[in-house]
Amino acid sequence: MKRKLFAALIPGLLILSAPAWAQQGFFVKPLVEQKVTELPPGDLFWHLATFATKDQAQAAAGPLGLVAEYDGKVWLFRLGRAGEGTAGGTRVAEIGPIPRITAQEYLLRVNEAGGPKGSATAAHTHPGSEAFYVLKGELSQKTPHGVARLTAGQSMVGHGTDTPMVVSNSGSDDLREFALFVVDASKPFSSPAQLQ
Template identity: 55%
Template sequence: MKPRLISARRIGVLIFSLCAFGLMTSASVPADGKFVVEPVVEKKVKELPSGPLYWRLENFPTLEQAQGAAGPTSLAADIAGKVWLFTLGPKDGATPGGTKVVEIGPVAPISASEYLLRVNRGGGAPGVKTAIHTHPGSEAFYVLAGKVGQRTPHGVSYAEAGTTMVGHGADTPMEVFSAGTVALDQLAVFVVDADRPFSSPASLD
């Protein structure tokens, strides 16, 4: 199944309903200081590779090349002036024609009858934060600019520009926030149970 690029109209609706991450540039930070959330690309798959899994982020010269090189658990997208291929698979993998940027993992294991793979991009001005929420699976972060913070029952974790952070397992309550002195711009990559709501309200109390 080919990845589905999400339409601008649908993005406009989802930006207010998803408590995750999405397509954003620092120039688009709302004046009211909200954490901007928009999905970039997603697809559903029936099976995942065996063993410990990592998200591999690679750059390609063109979107067509990235799409042509994509495997069953890959997502290709044009983000921030670069073409990206996100692949969920074993550690130390490589895609012919791609330039590896980073590898994130291992991600928390998940078992489902069908899986949703999704890439979101998001953030906002220093201090903005998401509502407290959960996801029915795992997520991984790669920071393009600024600094991301994630508060969970396990404590608070941070990642700065050019670095990564592995999220916790399914149904972990979390609050994500822009923790730096400049606007946060970051990618979040998910593998979740496709049969459950992507994001649900939660509490850290």
């Protein structure tokens, strides 16, 4: 698979994306991303694991793995098949299957997001699939399909391409979560939307 690596912490990227995301103190920060031109066939799952060192995580990443340091830990976010282990790492979660999309080029991205009690994103969509893993607090995702709630240690797959959503902190403490994406790289990452 051909892949291109991109720096995740581009200050301008966060500034440009903030109006589509942030509302009432909710924040979104890209941790790591890469573009790939193909995905393997079949059902795909996000595998989350932690490693003792960044070198160990990089060695286990493969062509669809993203490595990031967060909150004193080294994380590997790898797209793969159900039940695949991550050699040398400590398994945290397996999330999927994720809704598939078809594109000439795919953007794989992991964002850190959250905020204080009551904070929320503006209504928005993504040109692909999103999955969530909650590190701390309680997350709610409102879509036309209803409201889903997750607490620390829980994960879920979001709805498919262009589903309007609002993500919020519905708990009593601060929220911290990972949002994991497989989207069409040729389209805007996030677009404003209407949600009743």
